[in-house]
Amino acid sequence: MNKNITMRDIANQLGVSSVTVSKALNDKEGVSDELKERIKQLASELGYRVNMAAKTMREGLTYNIGVIIPERFTGPDQSFYLRVYQEISKSLEATGYYGILHILSGSDEEGLLLPRIYYDRKVDGFIVLGQINKSYIEVIENIEQPKLFLDFYDEHSSIDSVVTDNFYGAYELTNYLIQQGHRDIAYVGNLYSTSSIQDRFLGYYKSLLEHHIHLEPKWIINDRDEQGTYIDIELPSPLPTAFVCNCDQVAYSVVQKLKLMGHRVPEDCSVVGFDNDIYATLMEPHLTTIDVNINQMAQTAVQSLLRQINHPDVRFGRLVVKGEIIYRDSVKPLNPADRSE
């Protein structure tokens, strides 16, 4: 019965024009309060629903945002970006927008193919969630629509970005380890893979510098290739007393590896991660890590992009969202006597 009720139907039944109905339903000037009430009343009885497509065509706004996530971040054991997407979705809906997810396949990324949402003019703007390769960044840059990088950035690009505070997160985590008496501290992560891993490394390094601890090149341990595919981690020998891992999943692998070699965590080796994702509490011991404020990141991203849509000229640059150390059981204070040197 509420089969495609239009404003005209309401107008006809009330003997007014559809212009008046439009004004009433949108709370615009120019309708008497009494008539407005009658219109709203009837609209609700008839189960009137706005036809967004008509609105879209008239205004040139789809009220959709495309969220692009590179496929390699969406494996069965990686739920982090999906959770971010979920938060984006919620933030968007609260403002009358909707998110459309596009998983960017490896081959499309290589072949520099834009997602279908682009060719179909399905969206008013794009959020790229997760680092894409240099050439694809250029392709995105050439899109003449608002866009934003989330959880990574590119120095050569003029595209706004929202990232978690990787640098200070890792810096504080490393400070904490040093406070606990550690001085032989390794960093696990490929420095050339993503801006996040690189910035976390730099935070770790800053902490080392401030404490006049020499950075041992052999204690920068690779965990993946530059495309982001995990490789087998080779632990150095002798072992450091602590590992700063670029993410919880890698921390989990490192702990597995240590256990396999007969070492105990944190008794023999302390380990910290980054993200506070599912790995942090599924592993034994529970991981000390940085809780990335996903909700805040999503909200910031959505707000920035929406502002870009409404004011195409304003730019934000790089927006940093603070994280927070979560202290758990993977770090042990080091007795000075235990030190290797």
Next chain:
Amino acid sequence: MNKNITMRDIANQLGVSSVTVSKALNDKEGVSDELKERIKQLASELGYRVNMAAKTMREGLTYNIGVIIPERFTGPDQSFYLRVYQEISKSLEATGYYGILHILSGSDEEGLLLPRIYYDRKVDGFIVLGQINKSYIEVIENIEQPKLFLDFYDEHSSIDSVVTDNFYGAYELTNYLIQQGHRDIAYVGNLYSTSSIQDRFLGYYKSLLEHHIHLEPKWIINDRDEQGTYIDIELPSPLPTAFVCNCDQVAYSVVQKLKLMGHRVPEDCSVVGFDNDIYATLMEPHLTTIDVNINQMAQTAVQSLLRQINHPDVRFGRLVVKGEIIYRDSVKPLNPADRSE
């Protein structure tokens, strides 16, 4: 420069009508091959992109599907439905459709509020992913648009559904335990919470019946309240030799609990799960479980719903997607001598 190029622009530049451009770009009859080529050529040079909103208004199809997930299934440690959503997204995009995610909050579900995508006519149909309460089912039923339940069903409802083969999955898993010599087998799950948990229980029960094993009421162990909130699991005493858990996450909890009590898995107790999600391989020992074919479920759901959109009269009823046992390390053959009675 590709600022809102329309068919008319192409038509004007070529001195033809926009009707001809439309036909050419859509590969319809009635344009000479030569002209069609010129049109496509120019369209591509100009960076023409179709205006979906116009198409939508004309055809009355949005080419969007709403995917509704109850909030309680989307906690930080539950990525299963998000992964299903991801697969739905991919399946949809392959057919020119797009998914719009709506997380149904607990209060909206209680208050029987329909999502905004409904009021905005944003979608051509709905996939409800994850069991909703009875009253909300009725609300969904009254929507005069194609809809489908995914991963659950309701006997009183005429809405099509796609589910994994819960019954036979649990049946085969229990058969396997019995083959390994187990006879004291508990089931963990609230039988009144979801259709999946109920059907898995029934599969377990069928296996027991077939082997003439008495169903001990005390060995049906509760894991959550009827709203789905997890509760503390109380293990029975004496312990059975095996647990059939309604999902991997609960299997994980059970194993944690057993370990805490000083029991070893699988040496003292065997445990199996269902889903083959991240918990299955993150726990020690790795879990023997049923691999739910997420990709197949998503594809089946998308195809069914799309057919419903194009043929509003056809119904499928309940579609069952087969899963597969994944044998890992959480089950140990039971030596007859070990039996408790």
Next chain:
DNA sequence: CTGAAAGCGCTTACAG
């Protein structure tokens, strides 16, 4: 306060 006109960009049915 109320409404007639025009137009967003496309496609279908029809005429030539």
Next chain:
DNA sequence: CTGAAAGCGCTTACAG
């Protein structure tokens, strides 16, 4: 093979 006309449902700008 090609195109003029009409209409999908809305909203803005203008006239009364």
